[in-house]
Amino acid sequence: MFNKKISILGSTGSIGVSTLDIIRRHPDRFEVVALAAGSNTRMLLNQVKEFNPKIVSVLSKKEADELQGTLPRGVKLLFGPEGIQEAACCSAADIVVSAVVGAAGLVPTLKAIEAGKNIALANKESMVIAGKIMSEKARQHNVQILPVDSEHSAIFQSLKGESLEDVHHLVLTASGGPFLNTPLSDFNSITRAQALKHPNWTMGPKITIDSATMMNKGLEVLEASWLFHIPADRIRVVIHPQSVIHSMVEFIDGSVICQMGEPDMRAPIAYALSYPRRIATGVKRLCFSERDKLTFFAPDPEKFKCLAMAFKTAEQGKSYAPVLNAANEVAVEHFLSNRISFVDISAVIEACLEAHDPFELDTLEAVLYADQWARVYARELISRSLLKKRSA
Amino acid sequence: MFNKKISILGSTGSIGVSTLDIIRRHPDRFEVVALAAGSNTRMLLNQVKEFNPKIVSVLSKKEADELQGTLPRGVKLLFGPEGIQEAACCSAADIVVSAVVGAAGLVPTLKAIEAGKNIALANKESMVIAGKIMSEKARQHNVQILPVDSEHSAIFQSLKGESLEDVHHLVLTASGGPFLNTPLSDFNSITRAQALKHPNWTMGPKITIDSATMMNKGLEVLEASWLFHIPADRIRVVIHPQSVIHSMVEFIDGSVICQMGEPDMRAPIAYALSYPRRIATGVKRLCFSERDKLTFFAPDPEKFKCLAMAFKTAEQGKSYAPVLNAANEVAVEHFLSNRISFVDISAVIEACLEAHDPFELDTLEAVLYADQWARVYARELISRSLLKKRSA
Numbered sequence: 001m002f003n004k005k006i007s008i009l010g011s012t013g014s015i016g017v018s019t020l021d022i023i024r025r026h027p028d029r030f031e032v033v034a035l036a037a038g039s040n041t042r043m044l045l046n047q048v049k050e051f052n053p054k055i056v057s058v059l060s061k062k063e064a065d066e067l068q069g070t071l072p073r074g075v076k077l078l079f080g081p082e083g084i085q086e087a088a089c090c091s092a093a094d095i096v097v098s099a100v101v102g103a104a105g106l107v108p109t110l111k112a113i114e115a116g117k118n119i120a121l122a123n124k125e126s127m128v129i130a131g132k133i134m135s136e137k138a139r140q141h142n143v144q145i146l147p148v149d150s151e152h153s154a155i156f157q158s159l160k161g162e163s164l165e166d167v168h169h170l171v172l173t174a175s176g177g178p179f180l181n182t183p184l185s186d187f188n189s190i191t192r193a194q195a196l197k198h199p200n201w202t203m204g205p206k207i208t209i210d211s212a213t214m215m216n217k218g219l220e221v222l223e224a225s226w227l228f229h230i231p232a233d234r235i236r237v238v239i240h241p242q243s244v245i246h247s248m249v250e251f252i253d254g255s256v257i258c259q260m261g262e263p264d265m266r267a268p269i270a271y272a273l274s275y276p277r278r279i280a281t282g283v284k285r286l287c288f289s290e291r292d293k294l295t296f297f298a299p300d301p302e303k304f305k306c307l308a309m310a311f312k313t314a315e316q317g318k319s320y321a322p323v324l325n326a327a328n329e330v331a332v333e334h335f336l337s338n339r340i341s342f343v344d345i346s347a348v349i350e351a352c353l354e355a356h357d358p359f360e361l362d363t364l365e366a367v368l369y370a371d372q373w374a375r376v377y378a379r380e381l382i383s384r385s386l387l388k389k390r391s392a
Numbered sequence: 393m394f395n396k397k398i399s400i401l402g403s404t405g406s407i408g409v410s411t412l413d414i415i416r417r418h419p420d421r422f423e424v425v426a427l428a429a430g431s432n433t434r435m436l437l438n439q440v441k442e443f444n445p446k447i448v449s450v451l452s453k454k455e456a457d458e459l460q461g462t463l464p465r466g467v468k469l470l471f472g473p474e475g476i477q478e479a480a481c482c483s484a485a486d487i488v489v490s491a492v493v494g495a496a497g498l499v500p501t502l503k504a505i506e507a508g509k510n511i512a513l514a515n516k517e518s519m520v521i522a523g524k525i526m527s528e529k530a531r532q533h534n535v536q537i538l539p540v541d542s543e544h545s546a547i548f549q550s551l552k553g554e555s556l557e558d559v560h561h562l563v564l565t566a567s568g569g570p571f572l573n574t575p576l577s578d579f580n581s582i583t584r585a586q587a588l589k590h591p592n593w594t595m596g597p598k599i600t601i602d603s604a605t606m607m608n609k610g611l612e613v614l615e616a617s618w619l620f621h622i623p624a625d626r627i628r629v630v631i632h633p634q635s636v637i638h639s640m641v642e643f644i645d646g647s648v649i650c651q652m653g654e655p656d657m658r659a660p661i662a663y664a665l666s667y668p669r670r671i672a673t674g675v676k677r678l679c680f681s682e683r684d685k686l687t688f689f690a691p692d693p694e695k696f697k698c699l700a701m702a703f704k705t706a707e708q709g710k711s712y713a714p715v716l717n718a719a720n721e722v723a724v725e726h727f728l729s730n731r732i733s734f735v736d737i738s739a740v741i742e743a744c745l746e747a748h749d750p751f752e753l754d755t756l757e758a759v760l761y762a763d764q765w766a767r768v769y770a771r772e773l774i775s776r777s778l779l780k781k782r783s784a
Binding site: 157160236239252259264267270274280281283288289292294 | 549550552553554555558560563628630631632640642643644645646647648649650651652653654656659662663666668669670671672673675676677678680681684685686687688689690
């Protein structure tokens with residue numbers, strides 16, 4: 001059928017682990033040539049022993065020192081930004097799984113595109129903040145960007161064989177997260193533990209919080225717009241609490257094509273790796289005759305301010321998207337370490353967007369500048385308000 | 393985009409009228425070159441005046457005499473089996489819409505395939521009774537058979553760009569018809585008027601009764617099996633009372649692709665005509681945020697015996713399928729004229745299948761022989777039981 005050589009950026013994260021699960025099922029079809037991870041050297045070592053990559057990269061010299069001497073002979077050990085970039089550009093790789101969390105995934109993903117690698121893109125932030133540059137570079141280097149997000153994979157699958165001209169609009173489905181039925185008046189008392197409990201999906205902590213605020217859906221709107229060349233005003237978000245329909249495309253003839261499945265990230269990962277064919281995944285099969293019901297309704301913009309902000313950001317263009325994303329990353333980080341409350345997340349982002357003086361995003365430098373500006377501004381904002389609270 | 397010349401067999405029926413509605417919306421894309429109808433000469437005359445076909449055919453000399461002198465100059469007027477065959481093979485046509493009801497559609501559809509015309513197939517009976525011959529002839533003459541049934545169109549759309557090897561199974565959805573929630577104990581008292589009231593679809597009387605008995609779904613299983621080269625044991629039927637999901641394909645990776653839409657035959661008709669592109673249809677758009685819920689459950693084999701008989705027929709092969717179909721046509725005809733009861737429909741079919749001595753279906757003659765045998769047997773069966781009732 002095919003044989004593909006794979007480099008995984010973020011191999012010890014949730015997507016990385018699921019990717020290796022798929023690869024493990026198909027030793028005849030896939031070969032791991034590079035693994036890049038952060039600081040989970042213990043898990044990484046096991047992955048290296050099982051999959052025999054040629055290149056391994058870790059967060060910093062500290063983690064590299066930990067691994068030194070433990071790796072099988074012939075494995076090249078690297079670290080830091082140069083290390084992950086070398087893993088991304090590994091000459092043996094056909095496809096790079098970009099699964100680093102947050103804006104940190106941008107530069108290695110761009111390097112992989114420049115090296116002509118097809119990208120299985122789980123790092124939505126890189127498309128959100130630098131969609132224009134990513135798309136242009138992909139076109140220049142004749143590279144395919146295969147979405148790994150379940151929603152974008154569903155749209156990608158629904159568009160198979162179709163003409164983009166025949167698309168009327170896209171419908172991103174959203175589970176609504178853990179606070180779908182929580183009244184707005186209770187949002188002030190939401191705890192970290194509550195926000196980390198997603199009803200349907202098992203994911204990393206950042207994306208789980210993003211699902212609770214629905215910023216995840218907002219980032220997905222921005223990502224979908226760049227991936228499928230559809231303006232955000234032709235992208236709709238529908239709450240579908242069962243997470244069975246992963247997203248949909250409505251065409252000009254009134255037909256809607258959608259992809260469904262049990263919520264399991266192995267399905268979109270496998271599709272990105274096996275595209276245009278399909279392979280066994282171990283994902284549980286849907287059983288319609290036992291299924292209770294599928295429901296749909298509109299998201300509440302008062303409760304999920306992050307979603308409304310993301311739509312506004314898409315409409316405004318310019319440097320607002322990296323600001324939205326960076327402010328969100330900082331706010332979520334502070335929420336996860338119990339320094340700000342759940343409702344503070346959207347307040348921090350809103351304040352950053354309001355204070356931002358926008359500019360065009362034609363270069364990587366411009367993107368990184370907007371990203372850095374928002375991080376600094378958001379951190380200062382949070383420190384100042386924490387100081388105020390302490391002195392109060 | 394494209395320009396297609398169309399011949400419609402069965403232009404005054406429900407599918408024919410909807411086909412002309414689509415054509416009317418796209419005068420730049422479609423041209424009507426032939427219209428064949430039965431005895432509704434009044435409607436046919438209006439169609440001829442509006443669409444200017446080159447060939448018109450009617451049921452018999454009687455209808456031809458009625459139309460004689462009323463048609464615009466240059467229109468060729470034909471009648472009977474030769475007439476409809478000439479309309480089917482009309483040299484100017486690119487695509488033939490096969491929308492005659494019942495087994496009568498078989499011969500003209502085969503003639504159109506032999507003439508190299510692509511077929512928009514609404515006449516499912518031809519595929520049910522002669523699937524092997526239809527498929528072989530289509531392959532020989534390099535002809536595309538584009539399904540018009542909403543379920544098969546949904547599967548055809550869901551398979552776009554996919555490999556048949558990657559299909560795990562097909563799921564045909566069924567509304568369940570008007571008697572979904574009627575207890576089996578009340579089936580004896582079902583009236584013609586009740587059976588003609590379909591909850592979701594507006595269709596002709598034959599297919600509406602077939603929906604009430606679920607024989608329609610059974611015939612669809614047989615049709616799908618031939619159209620998509622999938623054995624019936626890999627086709628499942630699921631009751632989905634809202635008729636929003638028109639059918640689905642589950643792939644080996646656990647993904648399900650489906651097509652949805654408001655129940656309106658113009659959508660699958662337009663898709664068959666515009667394939668592989670899509671065109672505006674006038675079909676109302678689905679609105680998910682206002683939609684209540686989609687439900688699914690297994691059909692009750694005790695209530696819907698016709699469905700179980702169709703699955704058994706598919707498994708048995710040989711000449712059982714034309715017998716099932718012909719016995720059903722005769723039984724429905726007698727039910728519609730109030731000569732047998734609703735539960736008699738499945739009883740007549742069952743008796744015919746039991747009495748049938750099966751043979752291979754390698755030739756059209758064999759198909760027509762099985763069809764005729766079942767018609768004669770079913771009619772005799774009904775007459776005898778009516779006589780018995782009268783004498784009782």
